[in-house]
Amino acid sequence: MSNNIVIVGAGECGANAALALREFGYDGSVILVGNEPTAPYERPTLTKGISQLGRPTIDLRTLIERKVEVKLGTTATQIDPFRNVIVMDDGGAIEFERALLATGSSPRRLPSIPISKRVSYIRTLDDALNFWPRIKNGTKLAVLGAGLIGLEVAAVANTLGADVRVFEAATRIMRRSVPDEIAVALHDIHTKKGVSIHCGVGLAEVEERADCIRVHLEDYASFEAEFVLVAVGCVPSVELAKSAGIPIENGIAVNCFLQTSNPSIYAAGDCCSFPFPALAGRRVRLESWRSARELGIIAATNMLGGNRSVDIVPWFWSDQYEITLQVAGIHDDKHQIVRRDLSPDSFVVFGLDDEGRVAAASGIGPGTPRTIKIAERLISRAETISEHHLRNREIDLRRFL
Incomplete structure (x- = not known):
């Protein structure tokens, strides 16, 4: 061999x-x-x-x-x-x-979406090279999916002057990735920038026409766009x-x-x-x-013969407009949620497991990276911290390390 x-x-x-x-x-x-x-x-x-x-x-x-x-x-x-x-x-x-x-x-494909030059998925360099030159001031773009990819594309397209509408089947954006409070804050940021977000809507059909593509929803509403980005996982x-x-x-x-x-x-x-x-x-x-x-x-x-089990703390970030989102750990619907306000436009949401251990943390705003970095270490050590200490921003969380 x-x-x-x-x-x-x-x-x-x-x-x-x-x-x-x-x-x-x-x-x-x-x-x-x-x-x-x-x-x-x-x-x-x-x-x-x-x-x-x-x-x-x-x-x-x-x-x-x-x-x-x-x-x-x-x-x-x-x-x-x-x-x-x-x-x-x-x-x-x-x-x-x-x-x-x-x-x-x-990318997850939707059977109701036709194969068309007006329909894009972004996974490869070629996908992106074909998609981005089409997005200009005044372009009508429909984004199917309000997860990380869909929202990042929506933010950049909006900055380029496109008319962006986002459609999401779940009841809120980023359902699998962040807790409710973070999702609400991101939703508000996009809305204030001019992006129209529609949650809790199912897709019925995407119809291609000679000069546009029409998105039909299950509630019988429809929206006309020049291009569609599919970002459903x-x-x-x-x-x-x-x-x-x-x-x-x-x-x-x-x-x-x-x-x-x-x-x-x-x-x-x-x-x-x-x-x-x-x-x-x-x-x-x-x-x-x-x-x-x-x-x-x-x-x-x-x-090579090592014996290292998976010991990482999952982490990801997202830049949307001038806002930074960072997430450490994996949020679970069973977690106790504790919010720590860092400033008027910056906060972190901690997720505690049944034993009171820090299991996840999501932060939004300019002051969050330092706190999320500390949260990573708390998660890796399975530290137990009281709700009072997590909420009080006057308490330096490094003391628990």
Whole structure:
């Protein structure tokens, strides 16, 4: 068997895993396979407008200097788990001793949406390059989905002068990501900027016409737009794992060491789900830039014989207009919610579990990053703090560290 480690997926997770293997002293062959023709880049830039597109994850020269063999524009189509071989779309095959699946995810498609030049999904650099040049002053844009991607695009499009309407099936924006108070504050910010947000509305049909596209809602209302952005979540890319007979459970099922049911194959990033200790072992799948990077490094550690379980605190950020949102941990509807006001336009919402431990924190406004950084450490240590101490901004939370 070849002394190869093959990484399928050249995004944030895969590229950092490849580099970590070298940093940890692995001197065998490392092959990084990416289905896009471009060097690894940061996906968060895709929703920030045309000026920020394509910022590299890791410079391609750095990977080459570290003797990582990079195969771009190539798709892995199948894994033969008996021979430890990955079959490529060009007919070639790569043997491996160990493999890491960092295949990421793809946008969730809606069957009621026609395939059209007026309908966009943003997941790749090409998607963004096709979308952003169309958004100008006066452009009528309908955004389907009020999650992170939908709202970031809405904010940038609004800044460019577009007439933006956002449609969300849930009763509020960012239903899966932040607690109610944060969602209300973000909703108000968008509304004051001129974005029209409609929550609790179902999509009936999207009808393409000669010069526009018409969005029909289940309540019989309709809205005419020049372009539609669909941002209703992502689906983990699991086809390669399925071909190897690996179980799927909201993504590629891995254990706390990111190892699949096949001991030679690992998975990391937003293609996989793993048991999360802070949620009593419930499986989670993380869809953030930093989590992808950190999980790739953990996978690299364990492929080299390490024994590091997933010990990260999930974290993500979002810039919408001049406002920064940061979230640490995973909010749960069962959490006790405690608000800490930092200033008239800045606050943090903590989520406490049944034992009173800090399990999550979300902050909005200019004063929040420092507090969220402290919250990350509180979450990682499972610290118990009273509601009084969390609410009182005169009390420095660092004392509990």
